[in-house]
Amino acid sequence: MSTVNGTTIPAEKIDFGSDQEVRWCPGCGDYSILKQVQTLLEQSGKKKEDVVFISGIGCSSRFPYYLDTYGLHGIHGRAPAIVSGLRSVRPDLSVWMITGDGDALSIGGNHIIHLLRRNVDVNVLLFNNEIYGLTKGQYSPTSPEGAVTRSTPMGSTDHPFNPLALCKGADGTFIARSMDRDPKHMREVLARADAHRGTSLIEIYQNCNVFNDGAFETFTEKATKPLHTIFVEQGKPLTFANGTRGIKLNGMTPVVVDTYAGGTSLEDLWIHDERDPFKASILVRLFDDPRSEGAMPRPFGVFYANNRATHEAKLTAQVSLAKERKGPGDLDALLKGEHTWTIG
Amino acid sequence: MSTTIKKKPVETRENVVILFAGDSGDGIQLTGSQFTGTNALFGNDVSTFPNFPAEIRAPQGTLAGVSGYQLHFGSVEIFTPGDQCDVLVVMNAAALKANLGKVKPGGTIIANSDGFDKKNLRLAGYIDKADPLTDGSLANFHLHSVDVTKLTRTALEGTTLGMKEKDRCKNMFVLGFINWMYSRENALTEDFLRNKFGKKPELLDANMKALVAGYHYGDTSETFTTRFEVKAAPMPKGTYRAITGNQGTALGLIAGAQKAKLDLFYGSYPITPASDILHELSRHKNFGVVTFQAEDEIAAISSAIGASYGGAIGVTASSGPGIALKTEAMGLAFMLEIPLVIVNVQRGGPSTGLPTKTEQADLWQAVHGRNGEAPIPVIAASTPIDCFDMAFEAVQIALEHMTPVILLTDGYIANGSEPWRFPSAKDLPEIKPPVIASNADGDAKQSRPAAFDGSGAFLPYARDERGVRPWALPGQPGLQHRIGGIEKQDKTGSISYEPLNHELMVRLRGEKVARIADRYKPIRLDSGPDQGELLIVGWGSTYGAIRTAALQLQAEGQSVAHVHIRHMFPFNNGLGGVLKKYKKVLVPEMNSGQLRQMLRGEFLVDAQGLNKIQGMPFTGEEIRAGALKLLKS
Numbered sequence: 001m002s003t004v005n006g007t008t009i010p011a012e013k014i015d016f017g018s019d020q021e022v023r024w025c026p027g028c029g030d031y032s033i034l035k036q037v038q039t040l041l042e043q044s045g046k047k048k049e050d051v052v053f054i055s056g057i058g059c060s061s062r063f064p065y066y067l068d069t070y071g072l073h074g075i076h077g078r079a080p081a082i083v084s085g086l087r088s089v090r091p092d093l094s095v096w097m098i099t100g101d102g103d104a105l106s107i108g109g110n111h112i113i114h115l116l117r118r119n120v121d122v123n124v125l126l127f128n129n130e131i132y133g134l135t136k137g138q139y140s141p142t143s144p145e146g147a148v149t150r151s152t153p154m155g156s157t158d159h160p161f162n163p164l165a166l167c168k169g170a171d172g173t174f175i176a177r178s179m180d181r182d183p184k185h186m187r188e189v190l191a192r193a194d195a196h197r198g199t200s201l202i203e204i205y206q207n208c209n210v211f212n213d214g215a216f217e218t219f220t221e222k223a224t225k226p227l228h229t230i231f232v233e234q235g236k237p238l239t240f241a242n243g244t245r246g247i248k249l250n251g252m253t254p255v256v257v258d259t260y261a262g263g264t265s266l267e268d269l270w271i272h273d274e275r276d277p278f279k280a281s282i283l284v285r286l287f288d289d290p291r292s293e294g295a296m297p298r299p300f301g302v303f304y305a306n307n308r309a310t311h312e313a314k315l316t317a318q319v320s321l322a323k324e325r326k327g328p329g330d331l332d333a334l335l336k337g338e339h340t341w342t343i344g
Numbered sequence: 345m346s347t348t349i350k351k352k353p354v355e356t357r358e359n360v361v362i363l364f365a366g367d368s369g370d371g372i373q374l375t376g377s378q379f380t381g382t383n384a385l386f387g388n389d390v391s392t393f394p395n396f397p398a399e400i401r402a403p404q405g406t407l408a409g410v411s412g413y414q415l416h417f418g419s420v421e422i423f424t425p426g427d428q429c430d431v432l433v434v435m436n437a438a439a440l441k442a443n444l445g446k447v448k449p450g451g452t453i454i455a456n457s458d459g460f461d462k463k464n465l466r467l468a469g470y471i472d473k474a475d476p477l478t479d480g481s482l483a484n485f486h487l488h489s490v491d492v493t494k495l496t497r498t499a500l501e502g503t504t505l506g507m508k509e510k511d512r513c514k515n516m517f518v519l520g521f522i523n524w525m526y527s528r529e530n531a532l533t534e535d536f537l538r539n540k541f542g543k544k545p546e547l548l549d550a551n552m553k554a555l556v557a558g559y560h561y562g563d564t565s566e567t568f569t570t571r572f573e574v575k576a577a578p579m580p581k582g583t584y585r586a587i588t589g590n591q592g593t594a595l596g597l598i599a600g601a602q603k604a605k606l607d608l609f610y611g612s613y614p615i616t617p618a619s620d621i622l623h624e625l626s627r628h629k630n631f632g633v634v635t636f637q638a639e640d641e642i643a644a645i646s647s648a649i650g651a652s653y654g655g656a657i658g659v660t661a662s663s664g665p666g667i668a669l670k671t672e673a674m675g676l677a678f679m680l681e682i683p684l685v686i687v688n689v690q691r692g693g694p695s696t697g698l699p700t701k702t703e704q705a706d707l708w709q710a711v712h713g714r715n716g717e718a719p720i721p722v723i724a725a726s727t728p729i730d731c732f733d734m735a736f737e738a739v740q741i742a743l744e745h746m747t748p749v750i751l752l753t754d755g756y757i758a759n760g761s762e763p764w765r766f767p768s769a770k771d772l773p774e775i776k777p778p779v780i781a782s783n784a785d786g787d788a789k790q791s792r793p794a795a796f797d798g799s800g801a802f803l804p805y806a807r808d809e810r811g812v813r814p815w816a817l818p819g820q821p822g823l824q825h826r827i828g829g830i831e832k833q834d835k836t837g838s839i840s841y842e843p844l845n846h847e848l849m850v851r852l853r854g855e856k857v858a859r860i861a862d863r864y865k866p867i868r869l870d871s872g873p874d875q876g877e878l879l880i881v882g883w884g885s886t887y888g889a890i891r892t893a894a895l896q897l898q899a900e901g902q903s904v905a906h907v908h909i910r911h912m913f914p915f916n917n918g919l920g921g922v923l924k925k926y927k928k929v930l931v932p933e934m935n936s937g938q939l940r941q942m943l944r945g946e947f948l949v950d951a952q953g954l955n956k957i958q959g960m961p962f963t964g965e966e967i968r969a970g971a972l973k974l975l976k977s
Binding site: 018020047048049050052054064065068069070071072073074075078080081082083084085086087088089090092093110111114315316318319321322323325326327328329331332334335336337339340341342343344 | 381384385387576579580581582583584585586587595598599602607609611628629630631632633634636638639640642643644646647648649650651652653654655656658672673675676680766767768769772818819820821822823824825826827828829830838839
């Protein structure tokens with residue numbers, strides 16, 4: 001059995017579900033993500049045996065246990081390195097990496113940036129709940145400054161990471177954001193990530209209802225969502241608030257404008273182009289604290305998607321080229337080396 | 345310089361130890377390795393010890409910048425680079441000062457007099473700039489002062505090279521002269537130069553000229569009245585090549601992967617003295633070798649785990665500080681029960697320690713250095729050649745027993761070289777990992793029926809009679825399973841926090857590793873009587889020094905035997921019995937007594953230590969003296 005947002009679903013209904021009991025807290029945003037991933041895997045027509053889930057440590061990293069695929073639950077922060085080794089020798093598999101804000105951006109910070117710059121072909125789902133859940137409520141590298149948590153009773157003094165700006169800075173080739181409370185959007189973004197060859201990174205806002213409940217409610221609740229979120233689509237102008245407002249680029253600076261009755265025409269708005277690295281760099285910077293005065297809306301969707309050869313493609317090409325030039329390895333020739341002498 | 349060339353007398357020597365020393369930019373390592381190659385090609389047995397500073401170009405002329413290359417060659421079997429030098433060749437005052445203590449009384453010193461000017465004397469710290477070449481302080485040696493710089497420049501007059509480039513040919517002049525002195529040909533080095541400078545004719549010409557000039561200098565100079573000859577050694581018949589320990593390790597890993605019909609994945613982060621393994625492996629991609637220079641040591645081992653999970657043999661290597669970083673991931677590999685080879689080319693520690701010097705102080709780190717009960721088999725190579733054998737064995741154990749394996753070598757054997765009568769591929773055993781595979785119908789059960797429960801569910805942690813679990817690779821239908829570092833239920837591998845299950849799993853994993861000893865040959869003495877007064881127990885790179893000492897002691901009539909341990913954990917069966925057949929046990933180690941403590945703990949024997957922690961290998965004489973002292977006590 002598993003539970004999706006409080007609704008219990010029989011395990012046998014989920015093709016990609018494993019026989020393991022799901023052990024996240026009731027009401028956790030992880031259930032929704034699990035359900036969407038299972039649905040996507042089913043719809044994609046992949047064979048279960050060709051799919052591998054690799055994770056680190058944390059609540060989200062239990063994910064592989066709940067899927068009837070191959071899975072490896074690794075150690076804290078190191079999933080990107082495990083993935084890099086696996087992909088280097090198995091470019092045939094569909095590899096997914098599950099991580100969280102602490103796993104990917106704190107203890108594994110050094111690995112995630114190198115995964116992105118190398119462009120290893122993997123779908124990375126970064127569950128961001130802005131808190132440490134499994135260790136019971138300490139602040140994370142994405143917790144806002146001043147966050148009062150069990151380890152910061154007087155408020156956090158750390159400036160948080162802007163995860164997607166970090167990933168863009170590391171030259172990631174696919175950068176997207178979604179949320180646990182918008183299953184349809186998440187499915188679409190997951191499908192795009194799956195189709196992309198290279199490191200596809202999706203930051204998923206995920207509610208930890210135990211230690212950081214409501215962290216993203218401004219973006220997820222019906223009343224506030226329209227004014228505080230903007231869903232970007234390729235080739236479409238950036239509009240929000242039910243189409244009544246938009247974002248225009250004044251040179252390099254995005255500004256919010258009205259789009260109705262005498263306002264800015266749609267053609268003059270920022271037209272989303274996910275292949276434009278400069279625009280993507282600005283888009284990831286729309287990161288205002290939603291509680292602040294005049295905050296820009298927070299974007300969701302695929303910010304950036306561009307093709308670059310994958311790391312494993314380049315590695316295997318070198319191996320093929322070496323075989324072509326030198327012939328397949330001859331162990332006797334290798335042992336003999338270049339200079340020998342004979343005695344007797 | 346005389347122009348008449350008289351035939352000079354030739355004296356025969358059984359073995360010679362020669363040490364080349366100079367600034368780290370003087371080309372000392374090249375000079376040494378070329379002379380080694382020439383002697384090996386001639387048929388001598390050889391052993392070498394390159395010794396260089398951690399800095400790439402330490403300040404010129406200082407003691408810190410001295411680079412050395414010691415070579416022992418002979419017409420007899422050679423086990424070490426030699427205790428004391430017959431000949432010391434120094435390019436400057438600092439090189440003399442740093443190495444004078446290594447020269448035998450009455451030994452020969454050949455000094456480049458140009459390296460003893462006021463500046464060099466001051467930098468080397470000679471008080472009041474007293475010149476040892478002229479002040480009589482070297483009266484107990486045969487001193488030959490030769491102005492190598494001037495002679496080289498003279499030989500290169502008329503070439504288009506600048507002074508700096510001319511001076512860089514000094515090492516070839518020295519090499520030519522030494523070739524003359526030991527009745528060797530320049531041919532090997534001429535070939536080498538043609539390969540190296542084929543596209544730079546001026547440099548090729550200059551180096552050739554300097555080499556020949558050095559050779560002729562021996563013939564014409566009146567200072568040198570005698571040449572020497574070291575006849576070929578009675579080496580077993582066969583074809584040989586030279587090999588360093590790091591090369592041996594790299595080739596052993598490739599050979600292991602080939603014999604298992606697997607690709608080799610090598611994840612590593614550059615570190616002295618292990619980097620040459622990466623350099624060597626990266627040249628052999630046509631063997632299905634993938635090298636991955638990771639962002640750090642942790643990523644290096646984690647990527648290797650990922651590659652092993654995918655069905656390659658994952659390997660990582662480092663030295664002490666890097667191994668410390670890999671510790672957590674070793675625990676994961678142990679818990680996953682996945683094949684993995686971890687090579688530690690030990691260096692002086694702790695922390696950054698002595699990066700270019702040798703030590704054996706990571707034995708406890710290898711055997712004990714993980715959280716929880718995580719016994720990992722540990723094996724150790726004893727010579728450069730043995731690095732090949734042990735690397736091959738590491739791959740074999742890892743794959744056939746589904747476990748990480750630690751291979752210990754050290755800077756001394758990693759950089760040292762010796763002649764290797766290399767094996768042929770067909771003589772190496774096939775390696776057979778317990779892979780479970782689906783047939784064309786997608787049925788995996790036929791492959792290993794015991795790995796399935798009554799309902800047909802796959803059990804990733806069902807063990808065979810050796811305690812080894814099956815290796816199910818992603819992509820195989822019907823074998824989907826989840827593994828991880830969290831404690832798992834016996835057989836199924838599902839998460840389990842059951843108290844009794846945990847105890848069972850700790851025992852099962854421990855027993856699996858303990859049983860690996862059953863595949864090892866029972867321990868055998870290296871030399872000496874099978875019972876008696878004293879047993880010298882060694883491990884790792886002390887092999888040559890201990891063997892030299894033991895053979896000498898036996899020749900002197902002492903009741904001394906030598907056993908050398910290559911399987912550090914678990915130990916070979918029968919070791920405890922061997923230890924108890926001698927009244928005394930001596931354990932020489934380049935640490936404070938790590939193996940000694942293990943032997944005491946395991947076998948309750950009163951093992952005594954002989955410990956040297958100077959970043960330098962033992963000499964045979966130090967071992968002999970230590971053994972005699974214990975025999976008399």
